[in-house]
Every structure is written in structure tokens, then in C-alpha cells.
Amino acid sequence: MKSHLVYKYVSSRFKYSGKCVTLSCKLKRNIDDHFNQLILAGKTFDNGELFIVERIKKCDKSLIFKLVKSNYAHYLYYRSNKHCNVPCVSVAVNALILTLDNYLVLGKMSNTTALPNKLKFIGGALDKCDQKDAYFNIESTLKREIKEEVGLTIDCTNTEHLERILIMTRERLSFFGILVEVKLNISKEKLYSIFNAYNRVQQSSKTNELTDLVFVEKSKEAISKFVNNNNYSAVSYLRETLKIISGEVEAGDIFDKI
Numbered sequence: 001m002k003s004h005l006v007y008k009y010v011s012s013r014f015k016y017s018g019k020c021v022t023l024s025c026k027l028k029r030n031i032d033d034h035f036n037q038l039i040l041a042g043k044t045f046d047n048g049e050l051f052i053v054e055r056i057k058k059c060d061k062s063l064i065f066k067l068v069k070s071n072y073a074h075y076l077y078y079r080s081n082k083h084c085n086v087p088c089v090s091v092a093v094n095a096l097i098l099t100l101d102n103y104l105v106l107g108k109m110s111n112t113t114a115l116p117n118k119l120k121f122i123g124g125a126l127d128k129c130d131q132k133d134a135y136f137n138i139e140s141t142l143k144r145e146i147k148e149e150v151g152l153t154i155d156c157t158n159t160e161h162l163e164r165i166l167i168m169t170r171e172r173l174s175f176f177g178i179l180v181e182v183k184l185n186i187s188k189e190k191l192y193s194i195f196n197a198y199n200r201v202q203q204s205s206k207t208n209e210l211t212d213l214v215f216v217e218k219s220k221e222a223i224s225k226f227v228n229n230n231n232y233s234a235v236s237y238l239r240e241t242l243k244i245i246s247g248e249v250e251a252g253d254i255f256d257k258i
Contacts, residue, residue: 005240007167007254011062012178014091014126014136016051021070023086034080035073044112047073051126051136053089053176056258063254065091065176067126067136076114078174092177093141094123096165096245102218103188104245106238107149107210119214119234121179121241122149138164142180149209151198152191160185166244167254168237179241188215220246 023031035047050070057064070088078088097105106119123145130140139162143154152158160183168177184191195213202208216226223246227239243249 002250003252005169005237008251009164009166014065015134016067019068021068031073031077034077047071090175092125093138094121094177094179095182096179097182099188100185101187103215104218106214108212110211150195152194158186170236
């Protein structure tokens with residue numbers, strides 16, 4: 001069976017047009033009102049800039065994602081309102097971290113995030129600091145996010161290799177995530193020690209994005225048991241991606257979708 005949410009990686013580049021998304025005055029008011037209601041309800045979101053997909057250009061066996069600038073409020077509104085007529089298709093870079101002793105690493109999100117207490121892959125959205133000329137450097141985003149969420153600096157002393165392996169999506173293609181395998185030469189115990197020390201500092205300033213790490217042995221049996229466990233909440237594409245990693249499901253062909 002082939003996945004309709006997760007696809008084999010194809011060469012992909014992300015190009016910023018230099019433009020902002022076009023929103024009508026009415027839609028902008030609705031977005032702002034929705035965001036303000038969330039803040040009044042106690043959420044602590046930062047309405048930062050977000051680079052989103054305007055269109056995708058197919059070039060032989062590769063893709064160029066043309067991006068425009070929007071903001072987090074637009075993303076939150078689009079996610080909760082299926083009738084929003086201006087899509088906010090975000091782009092993220094995620095890490096499939098594999099420790100020296102063969103464990104996959106997932107993160108449990110803080111309850112102050114947009115996806116409270118959900119499990120996810122380590123990673124996050126593109127940022128202007130990852131941009132060189134008009135293009136985004138995927139490895140720069142990856143290393144920055146691992147440092148920000150886990151406290152680990154990715155370099156030749158602790159990392160064996162980085163390899164882009166999958167493109168993850170959600171329903172309505174409302175998200176694109178590049179999944180990069182990050183093979184470490186440190187154990188899960190060492191990584192967990194680094195994370196806990198880092199998170200204690202982050203908790204003191206209330207800036208921690210993750211509350212915990214979850215380790216899953218990279219074997220078909222262990223992954224299958226984890227995927228079928230309903231005692232946790234996860235981002236929509238996580239279980240499907242893990243099924244592909246274990247060989248239970250085959251990654252799809254993204255050219256059949258776009």
C-alpha cells in the first residue's frame with residue numbers, strides 16, 4: 001500500500017519571491033480577530049513571519065517551491081477554518097534522529113504551542129536566517145531547530161550523516177515537511193542528558209518548545225507496537241511516516257499528487 005500523505009524525497013528547492021501574501025481587508029480582519037481571541041483565551045503565541053507556498057514548479061524530476069511571506073496568525077486561522085480562501089501552506093524541516101544504539105527520537109510539544117502535548121519529529125519552519133540570496137538552506141534550518149528544541153549542536157563530532165529521505169504532508173496539502181535522517185554517534189542516554197540539561201535552562205525562561213523526548217527502537221516490531229498505541233496524541237503524519245520507516249507502508253510518489 002502506498003501512502004497518500006508521505007512521499008519519497010525528490011530534489012526540492014525553496015525560493016522566496018520577496019513578496020507578501022495578498023489578503024483582502026475582510027480576511028485580514030478575520031485573521032487578526034481569531035488571533036486576538038486566542039491571546040485573550042490565554043495562549044502565548046508570537047505572531048511571527050512565516051514563509052508559505054504560493055505555487056510549486058515541476059522541473060523534470062525536481063520541485064521548486066515558490067514562497068511568499070505571511071504570518072503565524074494566518075496559519076492558525078487557515079488551520080481552523082476550512083473555508084479560508086487564501087491557503088497558508090507552511091514549510092518545515094524535520095529530523096528523523098537515529099541514535100548510536102538504534103533509537104528514533106521524537107519530541108513532546110509544550111502546552112504553550114499550537115499543538116499542545118502532541119508528539120512530533122524534531123524540527124520547525126523556515127526562517128529568514130536560513131536564507132541565502134533567494135533560496136533557503138535546508139540544512140541550516142535543520143541544525144537550528146535541533147539546537148533550539150533539543151540543545152544539541154549538529155557537527156562532525158556527534159553526527160555520522162544527514163540525508164533527505166521523505167516529503168511529509170497533511171490533508172489538503174496544507175503543509176510540506178522535508179524529513180532528514182540524522183544519524184548520531186551518541187547514545188539515547190547521552191542525548192537525553194543533553195536535552196534535560198538544556199530544557200532546565202529553557203524552563204527557567206519559559207521558552208522550551210518540548211517538554212520531553214520519546215525514544216522508539218528502530219525495529220519493525222517496536223515501531224508497529226508504538227504506532228498502534230492509542231495512548232498518545234501525535235501530529236497527523238507521524239504514524240504514517242513511522243509505518244514507512246518500518247516498511248509497513250510504501251512512500252508515495254509526490255508527482256502523482258501535485
